[in-house]
Each structure stands twice: as structure tokens, then as C-alpha cells.
Amino acid sequence: MPEAITPQAPDPFETTPFHELLFKAPVKLLLFHTYHVLNSLRSAPTPSDPPIRVVCISDTHEKFPENVPSGDVLIHAGDMTNDGSVASIQKQVDWLSSLPHKEIVVISGNHDTYLDPRTRPSLSDDQRSGTIDWKRVHYLQHRSLTLSLAIEPSYTDSPRTRLLSGVKHRSIRLYGAPQIPACGPLSIHAFQYPRGLDAWSETVPEATDILITHTPPKYHMDLTLPNGMGCEHLMKEVRRVKPTLHVFGHVHWGAGQMVVWWDGCHDAYEMGMGARTRWAHGLLNPWIWWNLVRVGYRGLRGLVWDKVWGGKGPSTIMVNASQMHENTGKLSNPVQVVDI
Template structure:
């Protein structure tokens, strides 16, 4: 009997389960090559240029599921991207709100996740009368549910050499525009899991304002920090909306195994990456699919061109920093992923 890590026939019990690399190599070898080619070339790109000499430090968390992370880093803005709770009762949600409100960050912004049942009127009846009794007190926490928020945040240069009187006078405040929305492709019973829509349905087009700096969703955009192989569990319509808007920062969670951060450069290498992963691999595992191989070649060629343009000439394509802020480590029920910090 093969151990799970070496069994090429291994299939996770759910779409949100982890598939070992050996199994992926057997199930989707060309897509695995495409994935690693794209991410290797992205890794060597330089970091995005900050929007200001006094960047806002954003601390990103998600999927705490009633737990309280220790040692939350300091920052100007704290974002929680949903699944604060397990059962979604008023008492569970309020405990998480009280903990968030106690943190020292200047501003705190929260959206819901599919486990935060009470916050969706459609799933609220699944709770017992005791679980849904009471009124939530959000205090200083900003709750976004298909809502836009503008914040003025006072920031100081973190580089001691940059703290000149002129800079302090001119850039002591930053205006940040945020949009948050909780909806996700269906992943469980509609009566229990909040804010779901049928997988494949477009619940995103033209919903996100064009002038935002930060987008907060619970679901990932498809193929990005998302268990991308073999098929991805994020939303393709959200990806199209993020491509249209191109926010500076996109924070999400939901897929615990996808935790981390990456920079998406909106260029032709990225287009080929998404197009290649979208191709269905059947019994040939993609080995005999010329369209899939052609997208591997495009990712390599376009990615090298973009890398040279970046590293040699200092050019940068439009970009978005994407953060999967899930704290829950896989399906263990315990926190284990690093808290993500981004300066924008």
C-alpha cells in the first residue's frame, strides 16, 4: 500500500483536500509544468513599486474558525476575510468581533465567510432560536457586505531616514478605498453555508467599483492561491472581475491549503497561464494536447520577456498583490498558517 504522498492514484475526499505532488505529476503533468514555470518566473520579478513613500501596512487574516491567533503583527489596517466562526451563531460572531476590536490597529475591516451563518438572512433559519438570538455590536469594526468603504489613515514613514518634516507634513494621511463581498461558489448545503451561489454562475461581473485600492472577498479568484491543479476551486468570474478592476491588493481566504501571497502581473504570460489551466485534461493527462503545450511555451517566452523588461529596464506591468490569508492549516481544525503582512 502506497503512503498518500507517493500514491499516484490518490484523490482527496473533497475538492478542498490536498493532493500530493506525486499524484499531481501523474494526474496533470503538463499543467503542473505550466504552474511551476509561471510561478518560477514570477518569483524572480522585482517587488511592485509602492504607491507612496509612506506605505500603509495591511495585516491580513481569514478563516480563524473561532480561534484567536497569537502574536498578530502591528499595522495600520487589519483585514479579516471571513469564516470568523464554525457554526455562525450570534455568540460566536460576537466573540470574534470583540477580539478584533481589542487589537491596536488603527482600522479593522471584516467580511463574512460561508461559516458565518447568522450574517446571511437566507441561512439564519438553520440556527436554533438560542443561536440566532441577540444583536451584534460591531463597535469600531467595519463590516462590509457588498459595500464600499473609504478610510483616511494617518501613517508615518517606517524608514527613519525618510522622516523629514516636509514628508511628515505632506504624507501623514492616506486615503484608502476598500470593497468587500462575501459570496462564494457553492461548497455545501445551501441552508447552512452562507452567501453561496451555484458553481459556474456569474455573481461578480460589474459588481466591484473601478476606483478601489483593496478588494476583500472570501473565495479566491480561480487558479490563484487556490489548489489550482488539477481544476481549481476558486471562481473564474471573480478572476475576470479582478482582471478588469486591477486593485492594488486583493485579500481572500476559504481555501486553507492555498495560504500565502503572490503578485499577479497583468500581462500575456498571465493570460496564457489562465488559459492553459482552463483546458480540460482527459485520459491523456494533457500530454497529447497541443493547445496546452502551446500555453506552456507562451508562459515561458512571455514570462522571460517580462522578467528581462523588469530586471534590465525597470519596467513593470500593472499588477495586483494577492493574499490568501487563511489561518487554518488545511483541514486540521487548528491554526498554523502565517499571518500575512503587506505594505501598499
């Protein structure tokens, strides 16, 4: 008899077709789109004066993006390499340090094997020989960094405006941490922890302006449906700290940026997305339906407060800076630029 073929489990790093989502999680699908449509209609946060231009990249996987925009700070949110060797990391550092940005900040990703002492032994002797010269690149691994920046007037301003405004100074505090929920062998992929383990609570300093992680927070630019590839404990930590900007990568399909407003609409979205869909794929779960109603009501309230009264409230700009387009091996996602 021919050997039976065992069906393979779907790859969690690939999108689920819409018709499958419509069957598996119909209410959550509606909840997801209701939240994101209402959220997209709100005004963007107003940058501070003077604004700092932050250029965000991630998941370059040994390649070099073309046409990286200029800016004050360049951030790389991990997965510089594929093989994680010293030589591969050094090539990325050499390229990064050659860019014209005033400050360059980097964290590790799960493919940057050498940077995690626990996974370093998985490399061959040749791959882990030598040391990394970080040059002018700031490498953050569970640590903070304060940058003082001299911000020059924008070249889009008139000559008179540039003359009158002059150079201004701002300081920002960044915190970088590379750990991710496990997605491969713990002995090979760097900085992993078992999915569901809390590796985040009370780890990010409260005064952080820019948080840099490799994993997304759960339900935000992380292949949210049907299950979400991000970390729920990181999401709680981001909500606690409320940084101005949160930069991450890891999930290539989630590339882009959005604003999270820390209000009742977002609370209802998270609660609804986190609800179980055991019975009839969520159709019989009143908690999901209730939070869908709350997202609609609170989202419309926030939209009116924004558009009519000019209200803003606390927010975080979330950026999935993955350069790798899906899982194609090509860097074609746009570089993300944010003014804060």
C-alpha cells in the first residue's frame, strides 16, 4: 500500500485566504475591519517642534535596500542576516554605518544567531570567529539610549523661515529588546521564549520615546487573523508605557504603519480579538459581538471628538518596518518614515 500522506499544518507566517477567514472567524473579521476603518479616518498625531525624522527598516536578511530616505535617526529592527554569522552581521553594520543619517540604532532578530550567546554554538567555527565592529552604529540589547539631536530647518521651508528658525535641539530616549515568541528551534533562532511566556512585563522604562522590538505586539500588523503572530505580553507593556513610536518587524506580511489611540475603541478591539471562537467560529460568543458594538460606538465617538473638537488623546505610532516582501526573498516593501 502507498504510504499515507500526512497533511502539513498551514504556515503561520503566510496569510490565510479571505474565504477561509470568513468561515473560521467571521465576527473577528468584521471586528478587525471595523476597527481599522474607523482608526484610519482619524487625524495623525502632531509631531513635536522641531520634528525628528525617523527612518525605519527591518528584516533585510543580508540584502541592502535601495533609496533609503534621509532622516535624523535610522532604526533597524532586526533580522539583518540569514545565517547569523559574524561576517554577515559585519557586512550589514558596514553598510548601515555608511548611510548619512545622524544616528543609527540597531537591534537583533531571531536570524542574527551570533548575537545571542545561547544560539551562538549552533554556528560553525568559521561563522562565529572574530568580533563585530559596530563603528558608529548603536546596538541595543535590553538597554536604553538617549540621543541629543540638532535639528536643522526643513529644506522645504523658505530661506527666510530657515534663517529665522535656526538649529534647534531635542533629546529622545530609545529602548531596544530583541526577544520573540518561539517560531523555530530554540538552539538556532536567537532570543526566543516559549509562546505564552511573559518576557516583557515591567521591562521597558516608562520614559521611553521610541521602543524597538523584533516581534510585533499581538493583533497589530502581525497577521492578526486568525490567531495573531505577535506577543500579547508585549502589547500590555506597550499600552503601559505608551511610547511615541514603536518600531518592529519579523512578520513580513504586516509591513506598514498605523496609529494606535489608547482609548475605549482600542480596548474593545483587543478584548474582542482575544476572545475564544470555540463555538460556531465565534458566531455564538456574545462577548465578541458586544466588543464589536463597542468598537463601532467608541470608534465613532473618537472620530467625532477628533474631527469636530480637535481632540487627540494619547497614542503610539506603530511601524512594521519589514523590508522583505512577504516570503519572496526580495526587498520591495517601502521604507517607513515617521516624523515625531
